[in-house]
Each structure stands twice: as structure tokens, then as C-alpha cells.
Amino acid sequence: MAGGGQEAASAVGNRKVVLKSYVTGYPVVEDMEVVADSVELRVPAGVTGVLVKNLYLSCDPWMRGRMSKPQEGAAVSVPPFAIGEALVNYGVCKVVESTHPGFKAGELVWGMSGWEEYTLLTQPEPLLFKITHPELPLSHYSGVLGMTGLTAYSGFVEVGRPKKGDAVFVSAASGAVGQIVGQLAKISGCYVVGSAGSDEKVALLKTKFGYDDAFNYKSEASLAAALKRRFPDGIDLFYDNVGGATLDAALLQMRHGGRVVVCGMISQYNLEEPEGVRNLRVIIPMAVRLEGVNVMDYFHTYARFEEEMAGYIKEGKVKVVEDVVEGIDKAPQALIGLFSGKNVGKQLVVVATD
Amino acid sequence: MAGGGQEAASAVGNRKVVLKSYVTGYPVVEDMEVVADSVELRVPAGVTGVLVKNLYLSCDPWMRGRMSKPQEGAAVSVPPFAIGEALVNYGVCKVVESTHPGFKAGELVWGMSGWEEYTLLTQPEPLLFKITHPELPLSHYSGVLGMTGLTAYSGFVEVGRPKKGDAVFVSAASGAVGQIVGQLAKISGCYVVGSAGSDEKVALLKTKFGYDDAFNYKSEASLAAALKRRFPDGIDLFYDNVGGATLDAALLQMRHGGRVVVCGMISQYNLEEPEGVRNLRVIIPMAVRLEGVNVMDYFHTYARFEEEMAGYIKEGKVKVVEDVVEGIDKAPQALIGLFSGKNVGKQLVVVATD
Structure with missing residues (x-):
């Protein structure tokens, strides 16, 4: 031919x-x-x-x-x-x-x-x-300048609407999204605690990403108690990447008017039958908001996000x-x-x- | 003495x-x-x-x-x-x-x-x-001019933020709160479907409260199918008084950006262990918001609410x-x-x- x-x-x-x-x-x-x-x-x-x-x-x-x-x-x-x-x-x-x-x-x-x-x-x-x-x-x-960063930023800022002084909890905190959320929380003047699955990751949260506190969820007998100790007055904003037992434990610690940014449920994706979330009823008396974040809804804001995040990286405020x-x-x-x-x-x- | x-x-x-x-x-x-x-x-x-x-x-x-x-x-x-x-x-x-x-x-x-x-x-x-x-x-x-009415109104209007043309689902729809929500939905120009637990209540929804459609959840083999038939394009706003299986079924039908007003979970209050909500993960891709309504947050608006609701009752727009x-x-x-x-x-x- x-x-x-x-x-x-x-x-x-x-x-x-x-x-x-x-x-x-x-x-x-x-x-x-x-x-x-x-x-x-x-x-x-x-x-x-x-x-x-x-x-x-x-x-x-x-x-x-x-x-x-x-x-x-x-x-x-x-x-x-x-x-x-x-x-x-x-x-x-x-x-x-x-x-x-x-x-x-x-x-x-x-x-x-x-x-x-x-x-x-x-x-x-x-x-x-x-x-x-x-x-x-x-x-x-x-990652940080792509979909992952836009997810972290949009979820935290647009869905979570952080206020200075908020007590923030981040699950899977050293992961792709979590590491950015924690640093954005510090930029926003929040107190931020992260959970992760190894002592190495916990150390990274405290030394590299500036988390105020962090814990290895695998070493805690009770997630609820671990959270209660670190948030004696409750959680204002929970950025959740994990779902399941982590979400259930955090729900019990949410403050009145608290917000749960539901970004991921990595604990659930491989289960044939998802675990049920049992403590959802607390959102009624506490007037808590849970909201899913789909990054597709924020791509029209990408150019503005890219400038802001590139600035944080250059200033050393966001480490990757x-x-x-x-x-x-x-x-x-x-x-x-x-x-x-x-x-x-x-x-x-x-x-x-x- | x-x-x-x-x-x-x-x-x-x-x-x-x-x-x-x-x-x-x-x-x-x-x-x-x-x-x-x-x-x-x-x-x-x-x-x-x-x-x-x-x-x-x-x-x-x-x-x-x-x-x-x-x-x-x-x-x-x-x-x-x-x-x-x-x-x-x-x-x-x-x-x-x-x-x-x-x-x-x-x-x-x-x-x-x-x-x-x-x-x-x-x-x-x-x-x-x-x-x-x-x-x-x-x-x-x-009821309608007291806590119940303020709950229905605040939950629907302030938390649910209805838009004209929204497809609205109300559970326990003939109950104290549900009957008011359905009528507010019609006043707001929405399409509204209610669920209830008897044929008598279903009839009341259609004839008295102006619901566009209604069904007896006890007669439906599948709640998910019952909702799918009535909301072929999905639900924009779900005002939930029931929780449990009803919430789980409705979550699967929520449209992108849909809102779930979590007002009550009457199916759960008498269980020693609450049922788990298994379909919560759909709120991530669909960017759904679930928000609890605590009427205490709205008492400062009571005087304004009372005037509006008293007007609806006098005009026959809200029947009780x-x-x-x-x-x-x-x-x-x-x-x-x-x-x-x-x-x-x-x-x-x-x-x-x-």
C-alpha cells in the first residue's frame, strides 16, 4: 500500500x-x-x-x-x-x-x-x-500542582471553609492529598492533627509538614479515645481520606457546626461490602455538614489555584x-x-x- | 407555721x-x-x-x-x-x-x-x-407554628436551599415535619415525592398535602427501585426523617450537587446498635452534601418564620x-x-x- x-x-x-x-x-x-x-x-x-x-x-x-x-x-x-x-x-x-x-x-x-x-x-x-x-x-x-493539589485545595478551602483557629483533623495525613491539606491548614491559622499508618509517616507529619500533632492509628487501641485526647474541645473540620472506622470515630468528636470534607474512603474501596457508618446520627444535634468533594467541579479554577500553590511551594510554605x-x-x-x-x-x- | x-x-x-x-x-x-x-x-x-x-x-x-x-x-x-x-x-x-x-x-x-x-x-x-x-x-x-414547623422550614429552606424545579424526596412524609416540608416544596416550585408507612398516609400525601407522588415503603420490595422509578433523573434534595435503609437507598439516587437534609432518623432511635449507612461513598463523585438540622440554631428567626407560616396557613397553602x-x-x-x-x-x- x-x-x-x-x-x-x-x-x-x-x-x-x-x-x-x-x-x-x-x-x-x-x-x-x-x-x-x-x-x-x-x-x-x-x-x-x-x-x-x-x-x-x-x-x-x-x-x-x-x-x-x-x-x-x-x-x-x-x-x-x-x-x-x-x-x-x-x-x-x-x-x-x-x-x-x-x-x-x-x-x-x-x-x-x-x-x-x-x-x-x-x-x-x-x-x-x-x-x-x-x-x-x-x-x-x-501531584501537588495537578489533580491531587486541586483536590486538597478545593476540598479544604471551598468545601471545608476553614476559619482561623479551627481544630482540623486529617486522615491519611501524609498521603498525596493529606500532606497538602495539613500545610494549607497551617497557612490558614488552624490547629491540625493528622493520622497515618506508620511511625515513619507520623514523624514526617510533625517534622516535614508542620502538623501540630499526629498519631499512628495502628498503635491506638481506640480511635475515639485517640481523637478525644487530641481534640478535648472537639473537631471543627475533618478532612477525610479514609472513611469507615476513622469516619465513625471522628463523627463522635465533631463540634457543633463542624464540617466533614469527604474526599476519599480508601479503607472501603477494596471491600466487597462497605462497612456501615454507624454514628451518622450525631450530625443532627451537632448540625454537622458532610460534603463530598469531586475535583471535576473545580477545574475551572485551576489557573488561580496553580498560581497560589506555586507561590506556596516557592516560599517553602508547602513542602512535597x-x-x-x-x-x-x-x-x-x-x-x-x-x-x-x-x-x-x-x-x-x-x-x-x- | x-x-x-x-x-x-x-x-x-x-x-x-x-x-x-x-x-x-x-x-x-x-x-x-x-x-x-x-x-x-x-x-x-x-x-x-x-x-x-x-x-x-x-x-x-x-x-x-x-x-x-x-x-x-x-x-x-x-x-x-x-x-x-x-x-x-x-x-x-x-x-x-x-x-x-x-x-x-x-x-x-x-x-x-x-x-x-x-x-x-x-x-x-x-x-x-x-x-x-x-x-x-x-x-x-x-406543631406547625412551633418547634416542628420551624424545624421543617429551617431544614428545608436554610439547609436544603431548594431551587425551583428541584426533585425533592421526603421520608416520613405525612408526619409532623414531613407534611410541612412537602407543602413548602410545592410553594417553592419543586416536584415532591413522599414515603410513608400506610396506604392511608399515602392517600393523605396526595390528596391533602399536594405531594406529586407518594408510596408506601412497606409495600415496596426494593426502596432503591421505588425511588428510581419516581426519580428517573435523580433526587436534588432529600429531606430525611427516617435514616437507616431509607437513607441508604436515597443516597444511590442523589444527583450531582444534591443535598440531604438530615432531620431525623426515627428508624434508628430504638435500635441498640444503629444500622450502618453503607452507600455514603457515593457522596464523593456526586459532590453531595449531607447536613444535620438542629432547630435550636434557628430560634432567633422565629418571629419571621411565624409570620410567614401563619400567612401560608391562612391562605390555605399549608394544611395541617x-x-x-x-x-x-x-x-x-x-x-x-x-x-x-x-x-x-x-x-x-x-x-x-x-
Whole structure:
């Protein structure tokens, strides 16, 4: 076929992480497979799109939901991953070729892309953003300057509406979102306590992220008592990434008019039947508000957020810990490590450095 | 003793409903006792207070919480009832004598009083209000124009923030609060569906209270399916008086940005261990807000509320169904009837008519 030789000349290897079958319970490495594929390094004729080279992949707990079959009768905002195709999530990319007027070759971007070496994005908007602070570590755009940071910021500021002097509790506090929330709480003049799952993480909370206090929930006989000791007058704002028993214990300590920012429930994502939250009734006399945060609702505020957060990073007011794994082959292991708390800080995978 | 004869002349019988012991599980009539006591019909010398004659007692599910020992470690806003003393709740009263500058003999008031014939209120404020629309049925001040109405109004308007066209679901919809919420929803231009526990109540919802649709939850094999059929595009605002399985089913149908006004959990108050709410995680992708409503936060708005609600009643926009029991002896039975859904509409007890 005419042109066949030319096309073959531009084809390169494209390893991708695919889902082999839907997952029940905790995911294991074998639920995914890294397969060798190839890709033409150009946008096909007649297609408007952006071909990107993926540099950093973000590993996020919310991906677990897309690995399950959707719950019967439930409204879902995002469909499950397609079996046999590359997983999809936020990442940092470089534009190889673009026929889309908004992007051009060589630009650095972040947004929704594939777990593979190259991805053709035929609908780049609204989830592909220019990187306007290349002087900061590029990896930050897979975390603190990307979806993770916007989630932490929007959830804390817009949903949690912190006031100076508020007593703030953050669960999974050294994680990707938690580490940012704690530092934003200090910037806002709050008292902030975090929980985490190892003494190493607890130390990080106190020494690196400026938490006023922190505890290892695995060492506490009673979560309720652990919270009561640290919040004798109750909690004004609880930023929850964990759900389950942690949420139940914190509900009992909420102050009148307290707010629970429901950002994640990592304790629940791998259970076949979620644990019930039993103490919800306390929200009636205490007039507590629980509100879910979906970062998609805040992408229109990204430019303003990016400026503010880039400023905090440059001033040293927000410090960042990333747990970096090298190579797309290690991506499945990195992802499942989130659910046993193996990661310290933001988990990401380097696919390529430029 | 000098004056003894004079005091004896003003003493009258004062029957009271007392709690015999703290309750576990469903309360029964025998948990309470109507005891004969007596009272001097005057405010004791040197005391600033208001002696009231109780006319109507309000029976409210929230009283159940005060019949239990408080939960270990939980912050509580209201202490349990004292064993052997009269229960306490909102009611309609007439001032017999007052040494408090805010009240005078002969005035009609409503507020927090005792489950007895006469009560001496030594701290009448802030929970004793003048009745300024005596042209309306006095009993309404134990319901639609009292705490119940303010709860329904504040919860729906201030917490729920309805918008015209919203799809609204109300549980326990013919109950004291639910009947008012449904009619406020229609006044606000919403589509409103209610659930109740008998066909008689369902009929009342459709014919009397103007609900667009209603169903008997006891006749539905699946609450989730019953809601899905009636809300094919989801629920914008759920005003929940029931909790438990009803809340769990409704969570799955909430629209993006939906609001759950958590007013009551009558399905849970008599359980030794509350049922867990299992579908809470859907509030994350759907950015749903759940917020408890404590009427105490809204008493400062009472005067404005009273004018608005009195207007609706006079215009026929809010209709009221009251389930009236005659005589303080029947008060225990009336109270426990709430928990098996015996009451149709607002449950109240007439102690005296003037």
C-alpha cells in the first residue's frame, strides 16, 4: 500500500498497563498486565487531536473504583476501565504532535492520559492543562500542582471553609492529598492533627509538614479515645481520606457546626461490602455538614489555584514528598501499594524524563 | 407555721409523666408513669420565673434520645431526662403567674415545658415564645407554628436551599415535619415525592398535602427501585426523617450537587446498635452534601418564620393534620405510638383547653 513504508518508519514501541479483568476485593499485580504494543508517532490524517508522550503517571486511590463493575442501580460519574485497554488517569506529558489548535508539539502539559508510553488524546479538553511553571519539578504536576493539589485545595478551602483557629483533623495525613491539606491548614491559622499508618509517616507529619500533632492509628487501641485526647474541645473540620472506622470515630468528636470534607474512603474501596457508618446520627444535634468533594467541579479554577500553590511551594510554605517509581513496568505494583499504605507521600511512576 | 394555711389553699393537683428508668430498645408505656403530685399555684417568693399551665404537649421522636443513657464518649447537646421527674418537651401553655419581666399572667405562650399539668419555668428564655396569632388554632403552636414547623422550614429552606424545579424526596412524609416540608416544596416550585408507612398516609400525601407522588415503603420490595422509578433523573434534595435503609437507598439516587437534609432518623432511635449507612461513598463523585438540622440554631428567626407560616396557613397553602389525644394519662401511649407509626400527622396531647 502506498505510504505503508513511511508509516512503518514512524511506528515505535508503546508498552501499556491494561486491566485483565474486573477486580473484587484488594487488587493484585496480576489483575493488570504490561503489554507491548506499538504506535504511529503522529496524529492520524483527518483527526483533530494531540499525541502525547507520557512522562509521569499519577497513582490515585480513586482508580480502584474504575477497576470494579459499577454498583447496580447507582448513579456513577465515571465508567469502569475497559478490559484489555490501557488504564486512564492524570499524568504529565509532552506533546509529540498536535492537530488541535490549543496545543503544539514540544509543549509540556498535564491531564487525563493513558497508562502507556504514548497516548492519542482526541478530546483533550477540558482535562488537559498547560504547564506554566516549568521551573518547578515537573513531577509536581502529577501531584501537588495537578489533580491531587486541586483536590486538597478545593476540598479544604471551598468545601471545608476553614476559619482561623479551627481544630482540623486529617486522615491519611501524609498521603498525596493529606500532606497538602495539613500545610494549607497551617497557612490558614488552624490547629491540625493528622493520622497515618506508620511511625515513619507520623514523624514526617510533625517534622516535614508542620502538623501540630499526629498519631499512628495502628498503635491506638481506640480511635475515639485517640481523637478525644487530641481534640478535648472537639473537631471543627475533618478532612477525610479514609472513611469507615476513622469516619465513625471522628463523627463522635465533631463540634457543633463542624464540617466533614469527604474526599476519599480508601479503607472501603477494596471491600466487597462497605462497612456501615454507624454514628451518622450525631450530625443532627451537632448540625454537622458532610460534603463530598469531586475535583471535576473545580477545574475551572485551576489557573488561580496553580498560581497560589506555586507561590506556596516557592516560599517553602508547602513542602512535597513524592514516592517515585521508575519505569512503566512497575506501575501495577505502585498502584496496588496505595491500598496497603506502602507509599510515603504522593505515589507516581516515571515513564520517561523528557 | 404562719402562712401554712394560705399556702395549702393555693395547692392543686399536678399529675406528671415521669421516666421510671432509662430505656433500651423500643420504649413501652411501662417505661413511664403518670404520678399524682401537687403544686402551689404561684411563683415562690424570691424566685424569678413563670408558672405555666400546660395546655398541649408535643410528642416528638427526638424525645427518645433523652430516654437513653448517653453514648460513651459522644458529645451530646442535650442531657437525658432525669429519672422520676417529669419529661420535658415543647408545648403550649398559659401563664398563671409571672415574676419574670418578659411574661405576665393570662398570656398564651409556647416553648419548653414539662409533661405535667403545671410547670414552674425559672429560666424561660430563650425557649418560651409569645403566641401572636391566637386567631389560629392554639394546638398549632405545638406543631406547625412551633418547634416542628420551624424545624421543617429551617431544614428545608436554610439547609436544603431548594431551587425551583428541584426533585425533592421526603421520608416520613405525612408526619409532623414531613407534611410541612412537602407543602413548602410545592410553594417553592419543586416536584415532591413522599414515603410513608400506610396506604392511608399515602392517600393523605396526595390528596391533602399536594405531594406529586407518594408510596408506601412497606409495600415496596426494593426502596432503591421505588425511588428510581419516581426519580428517573435523580433526587436534588432529600429531606430525611427516617435514616437507616431509607437513607441508604436515597443516597444511590442523589444527583450531582444534591443535598440531604438530615432531620431525623426515627428508624434508628430504638435500635441498640444503629444500622450502618453503607452507600455514603457515593457522596464523593456526586459532590453531595449531607447536613444535620438542629432547630435550636434557628430560634432567633422565629418571629419571621411565624409570620410567614401563619400567612401560608391562612391562605390555605399549608394544611395541617394533627393527631390529638385527650388527657395527660394518655401521653405515654401517644409518645410510643410515634415509633410504630400509629400517629397520622402531628401527634399531640391535650392536657387542658384553657
